[in-house]
């Protein structure tokens with residue numbers, strides 16, 4: 001590794017914010033030479049990663065995510081932690097605008113030396129955004145952040161991506177969520193390791209109702225056999241604005257982490273995530289190569305049309321295309 005990049009790695013390790021920001025810029029670059037340098041940097045820093053509690057946090061816009069994260073972050077810093085907040089915002093690549101991070105958020109947290117807040121990378125697909133965020137997460141760990149929160153919005157597939165890079169996935173709900181359980185997407189509920197009824201101060205009675213309804217809904221999901229949960233995920237109430245329930249939240253997070261560490265599930269989830277990450281990259285790259293292959297490119301529209309019109313079996317069409325691809329790739 002060139003001396004300047006070694007200095008960058010050392011800077012990240014020394015918790016120099018500018019070095020961390022520069023390293024992230026290098027990772028997010030699309031230039032091939034930058035990518036090679038970023039890979040070397042990640043390799044060098046990898047032994048210093050893995051030590052954070054990685055928390056995924058999702059909820060619809062306005063549920064109070066940034067308010068909650070700020071209250072939590074400030075409390076954790078007071079206890080001696082260093083907190084990083086990253087965002088996965090699929091809207092930033094689709095519309096050019098973002099749901100997360102366009103306004104000045106977490107004003108008190110962002111000025112703290114012990115905090116590092118990074119908006120969502122805006123690189124094309126959700127897969128691309130998630131990919132960069134995973135790498136940034138590692139850099140933040142190398143820079144001594146022992147709590148990393150990856151925030152996302154309740155739209156699209158971003159929750160699955162965030163749950164796939166964190167140790168536990170938290171869902172923030174509004175107090176009226178229980179009134180309309182249809183509105184709660186079952187798939188997302190199944191990802192949740194912890195559900196927080198936020199803004200409980202607004203309507204304590206509704207919050208208590210929502211807590212009971214979501215608790216029983218989760219039990220039903222649990223009974224249907226969510227392998228991630230031996231038991232149903234806990235449901236709690238909080239008010240990020242008033243700072244209520246934030247300490248209790250952290251206690252539940254630590255309880256979850258300790259229990260998973262003791263059972264081995266914690267390490268297993270990380271191993272699986274690391275393998276999935278590798279396969280994601282290989283799959284995406286192979287697919288891109290396949291689509292870019294001249295003969296495949298030429299034949300693909302006709303093959304798709306044939307398959308759509310039921311004039312050829314998908315399996316036969318796929319095999320033909322793969323043969324074209326492999327014939328000048330072997």
Ligand code: GDP
Nearest residue numbers: 061062063064065066067199202239240241242
């Ligand atoms: P986000 O879009 O999920 O990040 O939501 P924000 O944190 O930006 O909060 C949206 C609005 O709800 C803001 O006006 C906050 O002041 C308000 N808010 C956030 N948390 C609470 C809470 O616990 N109680 C009440 N009453 N309002 C809150």
